Amino acid sequence: MISPLTATAWLTGYISDLPTPFDHADRVDLRALGRLCERQIAAGASAVVVCETAGEASTLSTAERDMIIRAAVEIASGRVRIIAGAGSNCTSRAIELTRRAEAAGADAVLSVVPYYNKPMQNGLYAHFWAIADSTELPIILHDIPARTVRELADDTLIRLAETKQFIGLRDGAGDVTRPMRLRSMLPQNFRLMSGNDATALTYLAEGGDASISIISNVTPDLCQAIFANLRLGRLQIARYLQKTLVPLECCVSNDTPAGVKYALSLLGLMDPGTRLPIVPLDDPAKATLAKAIAVIDDDLAGPLKPDTSL
Template structure:
């Protein structure tokens, strides 16, 4: 568990918001989940996010969430931090999920602005303060108005950040000027991360600390290279790498998380199974996604695939990704 006395310097770079694999019977596939975690750890990420947006948290039971968090902790063995999604539009449920995450050994929780209820800013502030009082864990706030229909205002964020328990923000607004507005109002140690892959490079180049990312599930090494180049001032190289990911990012964003699960299926890591009301992609979307992966043309991605599945998949993988749209077996 992360100590509040330590600055959250680890909360940086591209941090994957991991998918939750399901087997053919709809149960959580912990074997596939372990492979997803290990792949990210080997790619050098500082942390992994589980049971959040991409992880289909809204369809997981509290017991399943706790099982996944405990599995992630066991797999990580202290090599990376584990950030547990623990959000709800019910404050009492968010507190329960947060306390379960703490009991399971999570290093921090990611807590989303309450959705559907459309609370006032005073209600949003009270919601997060109630969660903070219930736990000793560091809290990362998640602002994603496209899903919650209520934003976390700058004023509310600044008030919450006065407490050292709130260590960062996942900002999925896509509002680049906001980052410039926020920096002078927040403690130096408070971390600002993008929650939008399409604008993540601009966010980081403007002074952001990283991105809690969906696309890094598919191409962790490429995402790491983008961040490294940006941090070292090689913006032209970072833009070039980011542009290679643009078609894939667009495909994943259209039908998340079904598109991500199908992408990971094509790479041999898991089944594409989802839970209702999410269903699998249509054939046309599968073809578009397969083409986007194949056209990345990234040697690191190819090497990553080879390291997990052997050279056979690497040989001609671009051709097979374009034409083979049927899952043929577990990773």
């Protein structure tokens, strides 16, 4: 596990929110999970996320969550950090998932703003504090108003960040001015991470530290190259590389996680199967996505070929 809790330098670059692979019998496919993890490690990722948005977390049983986290920890073997999704709109359930993630060996948890029940800001503060009080793990907050119908207000975020156990924010609000606005009001070690691929480059250029990404599952080398060029001050190159990703990003983001699963299936990495209420892409969407992958220049994107070593 991460030690000390204030060590957050590893939250950098593009961090993939991994889809959960299922086999033809709708069982979790741990061999495919291994391929996905190894591909991120080879690209130089610092961490991966499991059991979260792309991982169809709401359809996973508690036993499946435990199995996925333990498998990811074993596959990583300390080479990357494992961030486990452990959010819920029920505080006691979020506490249970957080404790189970800790027992399974996760390095940190990602905890989303409670969805559907629309708590007031004091309720959000109390919710996250109750989770923190239940674990020794570092906590990354997840703000995604499009799914939760309730934002994590800046003032609430600042209050939570005063405690070192809250180490970062996955920011899916789409406000690219947030890093510049908040940086001076947050602790130096608190990490601001884009949660939106469409605006990630701008978010990073405005002072963000990392991107927790869906598209980087498909093009990990290209995404890491975008981040590296940005950090070296080569904004024009980073923009050019980002431009090559736009058609694919649009396809993947329109139907998450079905889109990213189908893209990865085209690369021979996993079966595209999803669980209801998510259904596979229809044929026109498949054709559009396949075309978007095909037009990415291999010299730019790096190896978009399957890893068959597992």
